[in-house]
Structure formats: structure tokens, C-alpha cells
Amino acid sequence: MTKIVLHGRKVVGGCAEGEALVTRDTISGWGGINPMTGTIIELQHELQGQSFKDKVLVFPGAKGSSGWSAYFHMARMVGAAPKAMIFNIMTTKAALGTVVSHAPTVTDLDQDPLDMIETGDWVKVDADNGIVEITKKKDIQRDETTTDSRLGAAEQRSEAASV
Amino acid sequence: MTKIVLHGRKVVGGCAEGEALVTRDTISGWGGINPMTGTIIELQHELQGQSFKDKVLVFPGAKGSSGWSAYFHMARMVGAAPKAMIFNIMTTKAALGTVVSHAPTVTDLDQDPLDMIETGDWVKVDADNGIVEITKKKDIQRDETTTDSRLGAAEQRSEAASV
């Protein structure tokens, strides 16, 4: 099974992995998410009704009110924050919101994560080293018929990027 | 007896004459005059303690608070306004204050009235025509020993300027 490895810059340190939830729509905090459940509530948002709880949230950036950080902060307090985050456009909202979410977060990746990651992919964010490892969901599904991808993942950490 | 005639621009129409009160200090309204008596009250003002009531006030211009017009307005209401005014520097304070004082007023004279007029001179301000006629006080004193300058003044209205 191949992995895709991207390199970027640490926003919030730490290392975590999980299933990706990807959107090309920017995300609002206040008026955009329900912090109690991690659900996107913005009307007409691509992810409306879906929760980022325990997911690796991949999104272009933050928009909307300055309540952004407080909303992700509250989500963290109730255990509804993403496991990790990856985004493209740096703003004070995104920086502060990810900092207070305590979720390992990277940005400035060498390739656009929105092109490289699909919802359902397994993504590991090693923010301390600025490394993102992607296991495509088709590979996970394939793997799942043969071996446990989650166990296999550990052995393949040092593998070269497939792209 | 000779007269000095200056030409300027009408600020407030009408025609009046009286004894000149001249200062090289600019005048404040609020904090500068007592409108009930027309007395200059500003500390260290050249005219401190003197009243412009029924005088022809000759001054460089207005300064201080925007209460200027209200103070000259009140002076007019109680009969303490100058009979006429002559000033050099146009400001909104001087324009509005002289307008509401209803005293014939001129400005923009062809010679500096502060150089030409002394306190005690007899000055006629024909604001409608922009003409200021000055009878120097030494001439008045001389005249007073011979004839009444006030009567004489009327006959000499068409006389050429002496300067």
C-alpha cells in the first residue's frame, strides 16, 4: 500500500491521525459550526450537517466572525474538536482557532491538500515535523480485505512519498 | 481739516460713525469680552477694562471660542455693541459676529487700518460703499477750537483722500 507524504509548516504541534473530512468551502465559527457536536451548520455549505469530531479536517481557511476561535475552543472542551487540521490560507482566525483547539495542525503544504486528500482518506498529521501522510481510501478499502491498514501504517512511516 | 479715506470691502452693510477704539491684539468673544458692557476682559489684552460700546472698533481679527458671534450678538441686544467695525483678517468668527452685531463693518482695506487709525480718531464707516473716512484726533482737537468737526464732516464727504 502506498502513502502520499506532504511537507508543510507546523501551526500547532503534536501528532495525530484519523479519517479525513475535506471541504473546498471556507469554514465559519460563529454561525458556521455547532461546537457541541462539531457539526457544520452553515446553509449551503458543502459539509452542512456533517461533523468534524475526531476527523482530520482539511479546509481552505477560516471566514466569518471573530468568534471562530471561541467556537473551536468550545468544541475542544466538549471533545468535539477535529483530531487534526490542515488548511491553506493563514488568517488570525485560523491560527488562533487551531491553537486553542490543541489539535495538531499544519499549513503551507508543498502540494494543495485539497487536491491530494479526499474525505475518507486516512491522514496522519505529524505537525512537529510538518509532515502529512495520506493513505487513500481506495487503498484502505483494498487493505481492509487483506490486512489491517491501521497496523500496517506504522510499518510504513519511513516509506518514500508516492507522488 | 483733512480726512484720510480708505477703501475696502463690505462685510456688513450700513453707515455709521464714531470715535475709534483701536487694538493690535486679536479679540476673543467668550472669555474675551463682557457682552453686557462691551468691556474687553481678557487678561493682558491691550484694551483690558475698556469698552467698545458706541465706538468704532478697529482690530486685527477674531480669535478663541466659537461663542464669538453669540457674545457680539448679546452685546447688540443690550446696546453694548460697537457702532461700526473694521478688521483685517477674515474668519468665520469675525464674519458671523459682525453680521449678527448689525454694525456696519468693512475689511480688506487698501491700507492697514491699524497703521492709519488711532484710538480717539473720528471714523466713519460707509460699509455699503466700502469707504472709511478718518479724521485724526489731533485735527478734531484743533477743529474743536474753531468749528464742530461733526458738522463739518458731512460737507466733506466727497473730498478726495488725503493719502
Added chain:
Amino acid sequence: MKLSDEEKYMLDGRDGRAVQKAMDLLVRYGEALGAEKLVETSNVSTTVVASSGLMREYAAKYGFDALFSEFNLDSQEAVEIPMVKTHSCQLITGFDAAHWEQLGGTPERVQSIKEHEAYNAGIGIQLMSTCAPYQVGNIPVKGEHCAWMESSAVIYINSVLGARTNCEGRESTGAAMLTGRIPYWGYHIDENRLATDLVEVEWEVESMTDWGLLGYYVGEVVGDRVPVLSGVRHVPNSYRIKHFGASAASSGGVEMYHIPKITAEAQSIEDALGKRKPQYTFKFGKAERQKAYDRLNVSAKDTNVDFIMLGCPHASIEQIWEICKLLKGKRVNSGTQLWIFTPRAIRELADRNGYTQIITEAGGFLMSDTCPALGQVLPPGTKVVATDSAKQAHYLPAIMGIQCWFGSLKDCIDAAVTGKWSGGLR
């Protein structure tokens, strides 16, 4: 990130645990941003109230120091909060204690708000409780580095006044109050304040409604870039330019814009662009105006209006007077509620001027300290709202799941009186 000696001392704990925690957050935040350093500030607009049930429970359980520690410093340790160092004011809150019945509150909630207000005042925060602190005396000077939250306020002080702030959050403003520092990043830096996009205004924008529509369009097309507007022929007064900015900050993420000779920093289009070419050029004409109007009214179908919301951003006294002139001697429809929002300090003026009485006699309410979107509260049973604010029309349908009409103040007052929406773009 490079820290000055003074900043290092704060980080090392010289000034106590709270300042240390604050500096620690600023370092984490500054590094997340990629900022090179911090900048001094002594003007912070913040949110320290317990604005959610979660925070209220947290405060009740652990106390106000713990609440501030967690939600304003990102410190899980409850540190004792000292007097703040900067001029600091509380922005809009979630509740108006003077109207707790209308807002569905309880005497207990009013009591706990009073206690929290006393705590916040005690640590040196001014309880302005409005999204428009510049309307009650906090008027940053051009070039002044600030740490403000609230998108409509941020865009106003950056653009109209020429002060310098990013759109901060609860935690960064909390840390700024205790340290007098904020990351030197984004709009603190000259070059980031220059315009990137040009918007050619072809429609003759003059009314408050049109300024809102223009803002809504600009936000949609420029996102969070920096527009400069050409072709503006009428200098907007302060409530029009306030509406424009709030609108642009809600449809997009605009935090800074230029209108030559009207906003603080640009005397010409070339100035605004720093002599570069615009990255994108847009035009605002009849069609764009109509489209912005339609977008703002997209949720509205039912012409029976339950609720009229005015005063977003919080109304100035001039706006309350405009309302009174239209409302005087009329009665709000029995099935309709009219709520008008203004800073509490301005409500005092409205009381004195007899405006509160005019509004009350007509059956409306003049409220403070909150707004329906922030407080997430509407009169019971509200299904259809009308407002003259593009920002409120943008957020209310999403947050509260209601229909919302956007129109002129006159359309709104007509709807208040008749209970029917008959507004339209004119």
C-alpha cells in the same frame, strides 16, 4: 519569534502566572501565524462575558478566574487574573439584562450577569457592551496598534479610522490585555494594508440600503482581500459607512478597504494600490446591486412579518432619531415585534431625548448589550424577520432557521406597522 527582554521576562513569570500564561499563548499564536515579533498595544476590544451555556456552567463551577483562564488565555490552570494593563472594553454580549423578560431570561441569569460584570469591571474592563465601541468613545487614532475582535468593528477602525488591527479572538485579546502585546502580523504591517482589488462603482450609491448592498457585493467578490473602490460620488455618513463595512465583513471576510479621500489611508486609487496593478477588477452596477439584494432576500417567502430587527451594527442616536421620525404616532402591528438595538450609553441619550418613549408608545423596544444574532434569541414563534441590516439578514436565517427580508428602514417600519412586507428594491 523574536521576543524583547521585557517580553521574555513576562514569559519567564516575572509578572506572575496570569501574565506568563498570556505571553505563552501569544507566543504559540504568533508562531502559528508565522509572525516575526509582537507589537505593543494599549487598546483592546474583547469578549470576556460568558456567551454560551458551556461558559456559564464553567464559571458557575470553577469561578470567573477559571473562566478567564480557560476561555481568554487558553490556560487549563485557573490562574488569578490581575488588573489588565491596556485600555480594554467589552464588546457586544449575549443578553440585555434590562429586557430579560422579552429575551426569555430569568432573574437568576440577570443576577449572574451582574456578578460577572462586577468581576470584569474590577479587573479594569469597560463594559461598553456593544459591537460599535467607536460610538461610545473608543475611537482609535490612525496608526494606533489595536487588538480588536468583532468583524464590523475591525473593518471600521482599520479602514475608516486607519487604526491597525487584525480580527482577533477571545483568547488573543485576553492575552493582549494582560501583556500589552499582540502579534505583529497582517494588518499591523504597512504592505498588507494596500489594496489588492479594484471595485468600480457604477451605481450611484447614496442610501443606507445601497451602501449595504455594495458592501455585500464587495465581500462576495473579494473574500478576504483588500478592495479599493472607485467612482464613489457621495461621502457616506458614519452609519452608512458602518453598514457598508459590516456587510462586506459578513459576505466575505473583508477587514480592510479603501475609498480614496473617504477612508483614512488613501487619497487616490494609485495610493491605495501602492502603485501596483489590481489583482482583480470588478464592477458594481445595476445588475450586481440587484443580485446582492436577491441574495440577501433568498430565504424570504412569507410576507407576514413577525419581527423587525433594527440596529445592526448597534444604532447611533441619529439612526434612532430616523426611526422615531417614521414611527412617531404609529402603532406596531399586534402580531409583530419591533426591537431596536443600540449601545447602552446611547440608550441613555435616547431616554433623555424622548426617543425611548416614542418607541415604547409605538409598541417597540429599545434594547442594548446584545442583538438577536449574537444572543441567538427571537420573539417566541418568530418565523419571518425583516431588517435593514445586510449583516443581520446574512446571519439570522443560518443561525436561527427563519426567513429574513432585507430592505430599507422605511420598508421595515412599514412592515412593523402593517405586519406585512411590501418592500422592494427601488
Added chain:
Amino acid sequence: MKLSDEEKYMLDGRDGRAVQKAMDLLVRYGEALGAEKLVETSNVSTTVVASSGLMREYAAKYGFDALFSEFNLDSQEAVEIPMVKTHSCQLITGFDAAHWEQLGGTPERVQSIKEHEAYNAGIGIQLMSTCAPYQVGNIPVKGEHCAWMESSAVIYINSVLGARTNCEGRESTGAAMLTGRIPYWGYHIDENRLATDLVEVEWEVESMTDWGLLGYYVGEVVGDRVPVLSGVRHVPNSYRIKHFGASAASSGGVEMYHIPKITAEAQSIEDALGKRKPQYTFKFGKAERQKAYDRLNVSAKDTNVDFIMLGCPHASIEQIWEICKLLKGKRVNSGTQLWIFTPRAIRELADRNGYTQIITEAGGFLMSDTCPALGQVLPPGTKVVATDSAKQAHYLPAIMGIQCWFGSLKDCIDAAVTGKWSGGLR
């Protein structure tokens, strides 16, 4: 003067007698100025209160319409005053009805003020009752043509905000309210707004006291010309720049100044001067600072202080907080009075924040609507005053014939507590 058709109709009486009288005055006034035309305005700050005994008697005898006609329109005929056309606010008044006892008033005077306030509110004037309307929401936008009175407010909105006004008077603002017009003259015109003089600031001006001293010096040397300041290294906050302007407007007649990158219209010295050479150049160094300080303290000899005046121009809530921090837990000396002045709307904020209580408990008073210089009132027996305001220190000795100390806020609070002046230039 060239009138538009609309203006001619007003002059011909189409809109009634009051508007006709107003237009007549504007024409007389505009021609006195030598203005070429009128300009539209919809922002007027005015004085319509009966600010002298003469006016109060006039009002009592002939009524409020007659008072407005005479003193705000220069019309001897008492015309019926209709609703004003523009946004209009009342500036500072001569009396604080809430403190009538301290101010030596009577219940009758309070009653007549209330009646007059109702009249003024009824014709559409907002009763801000402060010399700093920009602190309570009237924030003119850059380029907005205004008709304002009050020198400290005029210099603030011209310079800091970039709005356009001359220093108007009662009668011209009265006429402006009814017509929406004011002469297009002076600071309404681009070229008159350019700097004429250069002031090189060599002293490092940062404190409120230093900003006041700098302003006092600048006013003395430039008179009513337009200075641009170079060398300013610290962006002043709003109360410092407010103090600077009020000070320059009292020692001189400054109505407009520039500080590159800090005031509204100039990004550089060259900009401010319109690329011309300065007519005069001055420098502000140690000696000039000392001289300004000495001039402001020229009347003061006796170190026993009877009265401390704070809040000129009217204090913002941040300033009240600064006072409270110094005052908290102390007591004002028994032989000394402490009065602090702020807009009434801001007093509401001070009440809410507990500041009024801190001041009251210390034995001071937080007052509104007036000031000692405007109201011409001091605590009985006052011989020696202390203040942190250069403007108040400039006017009080002349108007009230007392001695006056000028110093820092801290010096003033020390004097309030000890009854002794021990301030000095540091």
C-alpha cells in the same frame, strides 16, 4: 454669492418663514465671508440652549421659538421653528441638572432646562450636551461637510478625522440645521487645508501632559495658520490627541493641523504642505516645553488647592478609569473639591462600571453637560484650581479670576487628596 435653484426657493420662502430667515442669514454671512457659494451639510453640532441670563430672560418672556429665531437665526421676528433638516446635536451646555445643588442652581432652573430640552428634542436636536460629540457616536467621515461649533471639536474632526468644518457659531449652525447648507469657505476647500507652517518636534512627546504642552506651544506660534508636525514618534491615543487639539485651539486659533500618518489627510510632510515650502518653521524642544508649562502656570502662586477640575475636553470612559485607578480607596481632602466632567451618555457607562461609585466614595463628583469654564461656576470660595487640561488652565484664570495650576493627572489627584499642589514638570 451664487445660489442654486433650491437655495433660491428657500430664500423666497417656499419652505416657510423660518427656512427663509435661515437662508437670509446664510446669504448675509456667506457674503461677509466672501464665499462663492453654499455647500450641503447634514451634520451640525450646535448650541441652542439658553446659555446666558440674557437668553433665559428672553426665552421666559417670548418663548423658545423667539429665542431660536433671535439667537440661532438672527431674526428679530419670532418665526415658528420647524423640524430641523440635518442630523443636529447640542454641544456642551452651561449647567448639569443632575448636580444643580453643587452648581448653585435652583429647582426652577432645572425645570426650565427640562422644558427647553423637550423643545429642542422636539425639533429634532440630539441632546448630547458635550464638547466631544465624537465620543458619543457623532463621528464625521473624512470628506464629510459639517457645520460644527466648539473649537476643540472643530480641530478634532478637521484634523484627526478629516471631516470639513469651519468654527461656526450659534446663528450659522441654527441656519444650517434648517437649510442643510453652510458657506463653502475656509476649511471646506481643499487648498485651505494644506499646512502653512512646520513644527519640528524634538522633545519625545508621549504623555497626556506633554501633548497638552505641545499643543499650547503650537497654538501660540502658529495662531490660526495650519501647522504640520514632524518628529512625532509615538502615536497618541484618542484622549491625548484630543488634549493636543483643544490646547492648540485655545492658545492660538488652530482649527486644522497635520501629523503625517496620524491625522487623516497627510501621509508625509510634503503631502501636508502641498509640496510648498513652509511659511514659518518652529521647533519644540526642552526650552519650549518649559515655557509652555510656565505660561500655563503663570496665574498660580498659592499651593493650597481648593478645587480640582478634570475632564476638559469631556473625559472618555478610559480617562475616568485612569482617574479611578489613582483615586480608589483614597479620600478627597476636606477643604478641596474634585469635579470630573464627561458626556452624560458616558456617565451611564461609568455608573455601570462602578466608576461613579469609586469617585463618589472618594468624595468627588462625576458631572455632565457642562464644565466650569462654560458654566462659569466653581465651588463657593474657590481661589486656587488645579487641572490636567491646558484649555481649562488657559481660560479659567481669565474668566473666573482665580489662580490655576496645570499638571499631570497624577499631580491633580495628589492635590485632591492632600489639598496641596506639589506638581511640577518632570
